[in-house]
Amino acid sequence: MSMSFLGRRKRLLALLLTLVLLIPMIAACGSGDTATTAPSTSGNATATTGTTATDPTAAPTEDASAAPTATTAAADAPTAAPAAGESDKFLVFGGSGEPDSLDSMDTTTGTALIVTRQLQESLLGFAPGTLEVIPELATEWTPNADATEWTFKLREGVTFHDGTPFNADAVVFNFQRLFEPDFEFGFRAEGKKYSIVPDIFGGYAGEAESAYKSVEAVDENTVKFTLTRPVPLLPNYLAASYFGISAPEAVKAGKEKYGSPEFGGAGTGPFKFERWDAGQSVTLVRNEDYWGDKAKMPGVVVRFISEAPQRLAELEAGAIDFTVNLSADSRAKIASSADLQVVDLEPFNIAYLSLNMNNKPFDDIRVRQAVAYAIDKQEILDTSYSGVGSVADDFLPDGLADYRPGDLESYAYDPEKAKALLTEAGYPDGFSTMVLTDGTELALELWYMPVSRPYYPDAKSVAELYAAQLEDVGIKVELKTEDWGVYLDNWDAGAKNGMVMLGWTGDYGDPNNFLYTHFGPGNVDEAGYSNPDVWKLLSDAGAATSPAESIALFQQAGKLINADLPRIPIVHAPPVLAAKQSLTGWVPNPTGGESFAPISVTK
């Protein structure tokens, strides 16, 4: 390119002009989008399905007529006009990230499930603030004698957001979609994953370990689940947000894009999907035809704010009304503010330290015990969690305390005992290396998470405390971390040696959600712990039909785990939740899924 420097000024002008001229062209591919997101679930989906079966663009086109983009006046009309004399302000929730899907059955992330809980209700729900199972879309549920057949009576007179009726056929449709790989409207080949099923039910229909056999409509308002083995805790599972019921016609219309920003989700919930502004927020409006108590506010905006300090700043600035997962050290600041309140929630999680038993010296129980005695959990709680939460003697949080063994060894802080155990194990001066299965000797590693989770809000600071406490008894560690994706890869592949910090938040009231996950066969790969007696006890406990029997088996398993000590439970830490002082009606649930309908705030 030959060019005189004299022309630069005009060159810039030309560049700017060209850019500006190009914008409308570039934007053209996105301009129709708002029309498609806004009413896709509010329009009558039944009317559109005939065409959408062959042409995925048909639904948006039809819907677009309901919200014209061409005329200024119509485009400017708010979708839901406020009722007279009532605040037209929406509730604003500071979510900790963007949902991956608004199809409740096709997501496992908390940021998505808190939104789907407003849209798609489950057959059962949780009583406010607890794990107690209560009716939601089902009013009664009864098992047969060995809990292999469950019959659910459905609530009558309920309609989906798209106007179609909620009935047994709709429930059957949803669970066939979830469980049966060859179901016509599962859209698995196109990308639907339903990845929660193997975790809870052992596999999809037809797989050897699957608990699911069939689901059928007994009559208009009765549904029967048939299982391959006793599942006494089925109501607890079905109350989880994963099993929200979607409108079948909306699923058929959206296909694999049902739940995506273009389609949103439709159920029977107190709020309806209005729009999803990618990277910014999801907007829901009140469902005026809701079967229960209608939402107090005309709508809710769920903002995506991934950083905890940003959520706090937005709350302080008054831009959001309530939020979750703040850092532990912001508790004092919120409590001292006249405009804000801390909202309490019992912890339903566990922060733990895993010891890789494939490697020496962690194959020796005395060494594992020594590590446990060397750690001052109280100091960790006081320093990194502002003292809020509880020291953990067991993986099960207080919500599941009934299932804990009564006489646990708590491994309370005792450095002298730790030193004695190390001496007994042949390490009188402690150790600073580990020996892998292939004989390689490496510096002893302690891995800390690069991300913040409620159970480890600041993993690095805790890791430093571990390192100092362990050094007091002669165990010298090298602190390590890596990209979160890689961290999990290596963990799953069993490639994390030494000590590893991780944690877990429960999603439903089942001890196995904590115990089988961590001490079942999965642990063999992850950290080398293999105790078939524990596996059997946990499986039997999950299948026991009488609560007393179930509790006894879980407690026996808990005793074995407590003695084997493959992972050291550290703390149960409550997430820090906060709201404006004027906000009322918010009762967070330990599982992280509660209805926003009763919440109101004065603005």
Next chain:
Amino acid sequence: MAGYILRRVLGIIPVLLGISLLVFTLIRTIPGDFAIIALGERSTPEQRAALTKRLKLDRPLFLNFEGGNVFDSQYISFITNFVQGDFGDSLKNQRAISKELGERFPATIELSLVSLLIAVVLGVSAGVISAMRRGSWLDASTMLIALLGVSMPIFWLGLMMQYLFGVNLKWLPLSQRLDDELRRTFTPITNMYVLDGLLRGRLDITLNALKHLILPSVALATVPLAIIARMTRSAMLEVLSQDFIRTARAKGLRERTTIIRHGLRNALIPVATVIGLQLGFLLGGAVLTESVFGWPGIGTWLLQGILSRDYFVVQSGVMFVALVFVVVNTIVDISYGFFDPRIQYK
């Protein structure tokens, strides 16, 4: 002329191929299994394998020597699909990448243009004033502030401004492009909201969009503003010492005319070059600014794409941005001959 245009257009192809190879390879060399990130920590190896297979990410990267079609590879598919305008869907939320680009790219352009405007207007004024009052306390303090501006980390400044104007004084919004209530009452056309407000006759939208633009665009403008101010000052000083300025003064022109007509117009030539260079910087700096201010632009989107190993978002997104800029630059170069008759292409 026709030959030159043809050569320039053909020249785009190797540039884009090079970029495509780079971005395709780089996103795949970052460690971390996209399937774990897409399916979550609780997924099973079978589910991950199924996803990999469905997305055809189990195929060879560049050329297929495993039998069958040699061109049945990930890279070749990426290029052929891209050329056909098929950018695919986001791995994360199944959203069409073309739709998301259509919303996010204009957001970044809007932010960059407003920042550039602030940087140019304030930077040139500060530079001229400094040059005219050379050696005064005004000059010294302006240049000190400019030095601070160049050295200021954008994210720190952004956070401080958020805290002061958003949290403490509550004058300005901390993030987003429009107030929640307004956004739902309005259908954008170009997705540049300031412009769309005018096009739709919605002055409230334009004003609200501007209000939301203040903090991020000031933060983003800081560095270019400082650079432009310093550049203007030194260029002005050089021009003001030229003979023709003395002549202008000697023949009795008003000082303002001398400075603006004869001084500034000549001093702006090197400044314009710097401004042109800053436009690229602005788009890069937008990544940081967008993160701090939750601005839903292309920077945060690509960043999330990289963090979640969303191969399709990253490769199509980067390619699209590269394509737009290469094309725009080429058009500018070609149109240049029309703007300035002294330039002749052969």
